[in-house]
Amino acid sequence: MSFRERTWAGVAGVGLTAGLLAVTTVGGFRGRAARADSGAQAKTAADPPLERAREQVKMLDDLYKTAVVSITERYVGKQDEQPAIMVAKDVFGAMRKQGWHSAKLLDATGDPMNESNAPQTDFEKAAVKEINAGKPYFDRVVGQGKDRRLLAATVVPVVNKKCAICHNHRKVGEVLGFIRYDVPIKE
Numbered sequence: 001m002s003f004r005e006r007t008w009a010g011v012a013g014v015g016l017t018a019g020l021l022a023v024t025t026v027g028g029f030r031g032r033a034a035r036a037d038s039g040a041q042a043k044t045a046a047d048p049p050l051e052r053a054r055e056q057v058k059m060l061d062d063l064y065k066t067a068v069v070s071i072t073e074r075y076v077g078k079q080d081e082q083p084a085i086m087v088a089k090d091v092f093g094a095m096r097k098q099g100w101h102s103a104k105l106l107d108a109t110g111d112p113m114n115e116s117n118a119p120q121t122d123f124e125k126a127a128v129k130e131i132n133a134g135k136p137y138f139d140r141v142v143g144q145g146k147d148r149r150l151l152a153a154t155v156v157p158v159v160n161k162k163c164a165i166c167h168n169h170r171k172v173g174e175v176l177g178f179i180r181y182d183v184p185i186k187e
Contacts, residue, residue, distance in 0.1 A: 050141060053150040053185045057139075060103065060181060061154045064088050069159055102182040105156065108132055108175050113167075117177065124180055127153035131178045141185070148185040153178040 068088050085105055092103040106124055107117045108131050119125045123140055130138035131153060139152040156177045158170045167176055 049148075049185045049187050050150065053183045054139070054152070056101075056183055057150065057152045057154070057181045060101065060183075061179065064091065064103065064179065065154075065156070067091075073160065101184070104180045106153075106177050106180055108156075108177040109170075112177075123151045124153070127178055127180065131155050131175060146187075150181070150183045150185055152181040152183070154181070 068085055071087055089105065092105075096102045105117060106119050106127075107113070108119075108128050112118045119128050123142075126140075127138045136155045137152065139150055141148060142151055143149050155175060156179060158167060158172050158174050158176055160172060170176065
């Protein structure tokens with residue numbers, strides 16, 4: 001089973017319906033967003049740069065999450081071993097340093113393993129509410145002109161039993177947090 005299938009299966013376990021999953025499109029989370037707001041599709045079609053930024057978030061999300069799950073499955077065996085998310089955090093830092101985008105892992109449980117993972121900004125606090133309400137994706141456009149950016153949050157559920165090695169008392173399918181993306185919208 002691929003990471004995407006495990007993620008969606010895990011998300012389904014936290015209250016999403018099969019109908020909601022069926023409306024996701026090639027663009028990832030757009031189907032859910034369009035269903036939630038019928039005007040969103042028209043707005044998206046009228047804003048190709050925003051649509052490209054959303055596609056970029058989908059690609060980055062698949063890449064990062066696949067890497068973390070693969071590393072966990074192959075190399076993490078007990079609690080005192082380095083969690084795979086540390087590799088993702090290194091990659092997040094390298095991408096930010098090169099000016100590509102910013103990504104950060106944040107807690108959605110209310111009990112972060114590290115206080116630096118607690119939501120800080122208004123967007124991150126709103127994302128926690130949306131993610132915990134069962135939405136696998138939440139975004140907001142900020143700025144104008146050359147400074148326009150897409151802020152997006154994608155759910156991070158427990159996708160296998162090895163995740164519970166570090167995240168005690170969590171079961172497969174439960175929400176742990178989300179990845180917050182800050183991606184430039186290039187015209």
